[in-house]
Amino acid sequence: MIEVKNLTKRYGKFTALDGISLKVEPGQVYGLIGYNGAGKTTLLKTAAGVYRSNGGHILFDGEHIFDNAKMKAQLFYVPDDIYFTPYSSMNKMADFYNGYYANFSFDTFRSLTSVFGLDPAKPLNGFSKGMQRQAELVLGMATNPRFLLLDESFDGLDPQKRQMIKNLVIEYAKERGAHVIISSHNLHDLGDMCDRFGLINGKKLALEHDMSVFDNDYVKFRMAFAEGDEKTEADFSDVELRKFSADGRLITVTVRGDADEAMAKIKEKAPVYLEKFPLSIEEIFMEEVEGVDYDFTEIFR
Numbered sequence: 001m002i003e004v005k006n007l008t009k010r011y012g013k014f015t016a017l018d019g020i021s022l023k024v025e026p027g028q029v030y031g032l033i034g035y036n037g038a039g040k041t042t043l044l045k046t047a048a049g050v051y052r053s054n055g056g057h058i059l060f061d062g063e064h065i066f067d068n069a070k071m072k073a074q075l076f077y078v079p080d081d082i083y084f085t086p087y088s089s090m091n092k093m094a095d096f097y098n099g100y101y102a103n104f105s106f107d108t109f110r111s112l113t114s115v116f117g118l119d120p121a122k123p124l125n126g127f128s129k130g131m132q133r134q135a136e137l138v139l140g141m142a143t144n145p146r147f148l149l150l151d152e153s154f155d156g157l158d159p160q161k162r163q164m165i166k167n168l169v170i171e172y173a174k175e176r177g178a179h180v181i182i183s184s185h186n187l188h189d190l191g192d193m194c195d196r197f198g199l200i201n202g203k204k205l206a207l208e209h210d211m212s213v214f215d216n217d218y219v220k221f222r223m224a225f226a227e228g229d230e231k232t233e234a235d236f237s238d239v240e241l242r243k244f245s246a247d248g249r250l251i252t253v254t255v256r257g258d259a260d261e262a263m264a265k266i267k268e269k270a271p272v273y274l275e276k277f278p279l280s281i282e283e284i285f286m287e288e289v290e291g292v293d294y295d296f297t298e299i300f301r
């Protein structure tokens with residue numbers, strides 16, 4: 001398990017993270033969301049043992065990471081600013097990582113290189129930014145990490161590669177019981193791959209939630225009633241109503257809880273038209289964050 005406990009990180013007098021706590025269970029993909037400058041990279045770099053924290057701690061299976069070579073060999077961090085030395089190629093990097101990571105697999109390396117269509121002999125500095133991200137991820141996966149930290153790993157990737165990486169990471173985490181933290185400033189990037197997400201705002205974790213709420217907990221119904229049988233919000237007191245709007249005879253309601261039960265209760269009111277819709281990720285998110293002081297519009301861009 002990854003346990004971040006009351007973590008504080010300062011750069012000189014500037015506090016970037018102030019008392020952040022979160023947990024990542026084996027097999028879990030944890031999405032870290034926040035604006036530019038919110039502190040995502042700081043958290044990941046501190047977790048990766050690049051920075052030393054100024055308070056609190058991060059434990060990987062109960063062990064501190066900083067100056068812990070044994071645990072670092074089980075962790076792979078893909079930064080958002082990837083740097084390769086001049087003339088290095090994926091093959092050279094594979095040899096280098098093989099010397100450091102005891103579980104490095106050349107089989108995995110070769111098969112993923114070919115799946116992603118990357119030339120492992122070519123100088124990495126000649127790769128595009130998106131190709132460099134893919135290359136580093138392929139190398140990272142070949143180390144068979146128990147802990148995988150990905151910083152803005154979808155930046156600059158085309159939709160097809162994005163999906164490939166998502167599938168790869170999800171399958172890897174589930175099959176191996178690996179722990180994954182992935183950051184993004186965009187919830188859309190993470191919505192369909194994470195089990196849990198946390199939102200960093202104001203140096204703190206403003207919100208944390210299981211992604212299952214996006215699948216199960218909310219549903220939207222659109223309906224109309226016969227003339228003379230118009231309904232008002234008060235008529236829906238038997239369902240857990242989150243939102244009610246009426247446009248002429250067309251009524252739209254958002255309901256929380258068991259969708260079938262809500263559907264049955266609405267049917268009892270005898271609508272002449274009734275349809276069920278899933279909520280968009282934005283709509284659910286806005287429901288979940290009601291009352292949290294944050295301008296969320298940016299993270300849906």
Ligand code: ATP
Binds near residue numbers: 042043
């Ligand atoms: P982005 O989405 O733009 O990558 P982020 O959420 O990853 O942003 P961080 O890079 O962690 O944010 O930065 C958090 C805060 O810490 C910012 O205010 C940033 O200016 C500051 N900061 C980051 N690195 C340093 C550093 N090396 N020295 C001083 N301040 C820093």
